[in-house]
Amino acid sequence: MKAVVLAGGKGTRLRPITLDRPKPLVPVLNKPILDRIIEKLPCEVDEVLLACNFQKQKIENYYSGKEMCVRVIDEPEPLGTGGAVKNLENHLDEDFLVFNGDILFSLDIEEFIEFHKQSDGIGTLSLWQVDDPTRFGIIETDERGSVSRFKEKPSSSEVFSDWINAGMYAYTPQIFDYISSGERVSMEHEVFPRIIEDLFGYKFRGHWIDIGTPTSYLEAHQLLIDEEERGGERIGGNSEINGSIDQKTSLGRAVKIGDGAEVKNSVILDNTTVEEGAVLKNALVGSNTRIQKNVQVEDASIGDNCKIKPDLEVKDGLRVWNQTEVTEKYLREV
Numbered sequence: 001m002k003a004v005v006l007a008g009g010k011g012t013r014l015r016p017i018t019l020d021r022p023k024p025l026v027p028v029l030n031k032p033i034l035d036r037i038i039e040k041l042p043c044e045v046d047e048v049l050l051a052c053n054f055q056k057q058k059i060e061n062y063y064s065g066k067e068m069c070v071r072v073i074d075e076p077e078p079l080g081t082g083g084a085v086k087n088l089e090n091h092l093d094e095d096f097l098v099f100n101g102d103i104l105f106s107l108d109i110e111e112f113i114e115f116h117k118q119s120d121g122i123g124t125l126s127l128w129q130v131d132d133p134t135r136f137g138i139i140e141t142d143e144r145g146s147v148s149r150f151k152e153k154p155s156s157s158e159v160f161s162d163w164i165n166a167g168m169y170a171y172t173p174q175i176f177d178y179i180s181s182g183e184r185v186s187m188e189h190e191v192f193p194r195i196i197e198d199l200f201g202y203k204f205r206g207h208w209i210d211i212g213t214p215t216s217y218l219e220a221h222q223l224l225i226d227e228e229e230r231g232g233e234r235i236g237g238n239s240e241i242n243g244s245i246d247q248k249t250s251l252g253r254a255v256k257i258g259d260g261a262e263v264k265n266s267v268i269l270d271n272t273t274v275e276e277g278a279v280l281k282n283a284l285v286g287s288n289t290r291i292q293k294n295v296q297v298e299d300a301s302i303g304d305n306c307k308i309k310p311d312l313e314v315k316d317g318l319r320v321w322n323q324t325e326v327t328e329k330y331l332r333e334v
């Protein structure tokens, strides 16, 4: 059986972390999220097809020379979640799996495949229960798991289910009959409505999170730390901590935290330095960045190769783009 991972999105919501780094290679506890997905696949998956477009070369370089059955397939332009699958039609002649490339999950994939085979539909969606489903696609199923209704990103008054599409799918090749080729097609908006009678939902419990936004990226770290499902390092090799970091913080490799600096609930990527007295809370910081003395960063994201001058504040959801030197109080995105 083959598995497809959709790895061609631009990851705009997670910028600046995804400006120079494709989202599937964004690390969670020092391991790219795409590696974490591939590791979960059962033995019966003998090949992984990566549907790539944006920053494809970086994904190709990362997997070249690695002993994994991974093929990077070019998508000449972003074709959306449906078009990306159609683009792989020549490689898929039996039932196959599809995964979004930005999720952490505890789905039992073997059981999921079994459910798909038993249901005899064209497509099976994995379903995850959330408190607030308004930023997701909601799905209603009957007692057999047959999908009866769904709605993308409902407003609060439109919510009829708290089960959401968790971004893992199983399809039969018949799905290709419902997707036009060579054009941008959304599986959720254009294909699912046409196959609703052959669409099933499989509910699972355990854990699930996407890393699509700064908040959920930080939460994804929490989840792995709390579940002790790390398979990665919370503090990367050669990092040096002279100040303090809390249990919710993760550091990349060769990160330096200076005397008296304090870091809480934050993720800091490789080779970044946080100088004396700086305070970081709910912060995302890219690689090769220098946060100088007594800077305060709270609820903000800072990109790669930046420099934040001493005593400044970066707060309130602000995002500092890569290669920026911040020299004065930071009030807007640059």
Ligand code: GTP
Residues within 6 Å of the ligand: 006, 007, 008, 009, 010, 011, 012, 013, 014, 023, 051, 052, 053, 075, 077, 078, 079, 080, 081, 084, 099, 100, 101, 102, 212
């Ligand atoms: P945002 O720009 O922040 O919405 O992120 P995104 O571009 O990654 O989109 P989204 O989070 O909706 O994508 C979910 C999954 O589908 C991710 O794994 C993306 O890499 C993937 N994806 C989205 N659009 C495309 C596409 O056009 N082609 C391919 N191959 N993958 C896509």
